[in-house]
Amino acid sequence: MESVFSPDALTGSGPLYLQLQRRIVEAMQDGRLAPGNSLPAERDIAAMTGLSRVTVRKAVEGLVASGQLVQKRGSGTFVAARVERLEQALSLLTSFTEDMARRGKSVESVWLSRAVHSPSPEEVMALGLGAGDRVARLERVRRSDGVPLAIERASLSTRVLPHPELVDTSLYALLETMGNRPVRAVQRISAANLGARDADLLGVVPGAAGLKIERIGYLPSGRVVEFTRSLYRGDAYDFAVELKLAADSERTTG
Amino acid sequence: MESVFSPDALTGSGPLYLQLQRRIVEAMQDGRLAPGNSLPAERDIAAMTGLSRVTVRKAVEGLVASGQLVQKRGSGTFVAARVERLEQALSLLTSFTEDMARRGKSVESVWLSRAVHSPSPEEVMALGLGAGDRVARLERVRRSDGVPLAIERASLSTRVLPHPELVDTSLYALLETMGNRPVRAVQRISAANLGARDADLLGVVPGAAGLKIERIGYLPSGRVVEFTRSLYRGDAYDFAVELKLAADSERTTG
DNA sequence: TAGTGGTCTAGACCACCAA
DNA sequence: TGGTGGTCTAGACCACTAC
Numbered sequence: 028m029e030s031v032f033s034p035d036a037l038t039g040s041g042p043l044y045l046q047l048q049r050r051i052v053e054a055m056q057d058g059r060l061a062p063g064n065s066l067p068a069e070r071d072i073a074a075m076t077g078l079s080r081v082t083v084r085k086a087v088e089g090l091v092a093s094g095q096l097v098q099k100r101g102s103g104t105f106v107a108a109r110v111e112r113l114e115q116a117l118s119l120l121t122s123f124t125e126d127m128a129r130r131g132k133s134v135e136s137v138w139l140s141r142a143v144h145s146p147s148p149e150e151v152m153a154l155g156l157g158a159g160d161r162v163a164r165l166e167r168v169r170r171s172d173g174v175p176l177a178i179e180r181a182s183l184s185t186r187v188l189p190h191p192e193l194v195d196t197s198l199y200a201l202l203e204t205m206g207n208r209p210v211r212a213v214q215r216i217s218a219a220n221l222g223a224r225d226a227d228l229l230g231v232v233p234g235a236a237g238l239k240i241e242r243i244g245y246l247p248s249g250r251v252v253e254f255t256r257s258l259y260r261g262d263a264y265d266f267a268v269e270l271k272l273a274a275d276s277e278r279t280t281g
Numbered sequence: 282m283e284s285v286f287s288p289d290a291l292t293g294s295g296p297l298y299l300q301l302q303r304r305i306v307e308a309m310q311d312g313r314l315a316p317g318n319s320l321p322a323e324r325d326i327a328a329m330t331g332l333s334r335v336t337v338r339k340a341v342e343g344l345v346a347s348g349q350l351v352q353k354r355g356s357g358t359f360v361a362a363r364v365e366r367l368e369q370a371l372s373l374l375t376s377f378t379e380d381m382a383r384r385g386k387s388v389e390s391v392w393l394s395r396a397v398h399s400p401s402p403e404e405v406m407a408l409g410l411g412a413g414d415r416v417a418r419l420e421r422v423r424r425s426d427g428v429p430l431a432i433e434r435a436s437l438s439t440r441v442l443p444h445p446e447l448v449d450t451s452l453y454a455l456l457e458t459m460g461n462r463p464v465r466a467v468q469r470i471s472a473a474n475l476g477a478r479d480a481d482l483l484g485v486v487p488g489a490a491g492l493k494i495e496r497i498g499y500l501p502s503g504r505v506v507e508f509t510r511s512l513y514r515g516d517a518y519d520f521a522v523e524l525k526l527a528a529d530s531e532r533t534t535g
Numbered sequence: 536t537a538g539t540g541g542t543c544t545a546g547a548c549c550a551c552c553a554a
Numbered sequence: 555t556g557g558t559g560g561t562c563t564a565g566a567c568c569a570c571t572a573c
Contacts (some may be wrong), residue, residue, distance in 0.1 A: 218472040266438060
């Protein structure tokens with residue numbers, strides 16, 4: 028433990044903050060710093076290493092940004108707990124609730140908003156709204172076993188969901204009872220660094236990588252039902268897809 | 282322009298570096314700072330705003346991390362160029378080369394490595410190798426129209442690819458000539474912050490969000506052909522998927 | 536209340552780039 | 555060579571947490 032923050036061994040090449048960072052990472056890898064362990068206070072590390080506190084902070088900063096350390100103001104700096112990685116099959120149209128239930132995980136939703144609004148231009152486009160149409164917006168943080176996994180922002184025409192406040196756990200379950208459950212959807216997946224607000228909601232550091240998914244769900248008739256933008260924690264989620272050879276795939280759309 | 286860095290208007294609430302950051306973002310959004318424009322030198326911004334250089338750097342740091350600004354040592358700080366976002370259909374098994382050709386983009390590969398190695402434990406698992414088997418490793422940076430888009434690290438048994446140095450542009454094209462082109466693949470998609478080396482290869486800042494894709498490709502016989510780990514630039518790539526209702530999908534595996 | 540991280544300053548030297 | 559970003563220091567005050 029002392030060896031991690033000893034003043035010697037800071038004799039390597041490169042910036043001092045990177046050398047210190049490297050030593051902390053090594054200590055975490057070989058178990059000298061285990062998940063949950065706290066690091067000495069920044070001022071103490073500075074005194075032990077002979078560096079300034081600013082330099083120590085810069086070393087720690089990078090590890091906090093990559094999720095390996097967690098800082099709590101007034102409390103201390105801790106080695107982050109490992110997050111179990113969940114995997115979701117991407118080829119099936121399932122809801123988050125159903126998906127988690129299937130693998131025996133609890134699901135909690137923290138509602139941020141459930142109300143009717145005037146549509147944004149983006150929503151008008153995606154949902155194919157007419158003049159005067161209004162949208163139901165559902166915004167929530169999805170948790171499983173207490174760990175926040177995703178932020179979900181769904182928009183639906185009030186014609187399919189006039190009373191968004193009735194949605195409890197599963198949006199798809201409610202849509203099903205009204206005969207409006209989508210049977211087909213198109214998703215776009217990309218990655219983005221999370222902003223301050225979203226990172227906060229997901230319990231990660233601003234700038235952490237998130238999986239951004241935009242989904243448009245269709246009824247059998249081809250009408251659009253839902254337009255959902257989700258942000259998944261990059262460190263906690265995997266999507267699995269099965270692909271087939273191009274020439275091999277049947278054309279179901281022709 | 283001066284208004285962005287004027288000493289007044291730093292009267293809002295919250296940390297000074299966030300207030301300055303917000304003003305820079307606003308200037309980029311309304312075009313007062315256009316892509317390619319340079320910002321004043323850090324020391325000048327400090328003088329103009331009445332802040333210390335350290336505080337100015339902290340404001341800029343966040344925007345560099347999220348890819349909105351680019352810093353060049355000895356040269357200056359610049360508003361980042363916007364990167365056109367490409368979209369790839371995820372339901373078809375195509376190669377990068379074919380994919381880009383289809384949309385009229387040029388493709389360049391920068392080879393980092395093309396050689397035969399002893400397999401790592403991970404490769405033994407994924408490829409189902411036996412004792413004594415060796416692997417061909419292909420590592421390259423994929424560029425389109427000069428912009429680096431992805432890092433691709435492919436591993437194949439030397440039984441299907443004895444001479445990796447023969448791979449020129451398209452791995453799949455070569456495999457096809459040998460009757461070893463995969464017809465099916467399973468992918469896992471997640472997001473991760475890019476490390477220093479990978480970020481450098483992709484021309485983005487360390488910590489930027491990347492789309493991580495692991496793919497295992499199969500022959501018609503069910504044998505594994507390739508194990509590929511790719512990292513796509515999160516700001517330049519979109520994957521599109523079409524989903525179908527669970528109960529609706531035919532079971533082809535039963 | 537004592538200790539922690541969060542912010543901020545003024546000033547310094549170095550490495551790199553362009554003219 | 556002069557200007558730029560990159561690193562580093564010593565010291566200060568604030569906000570929050572735990573006791």
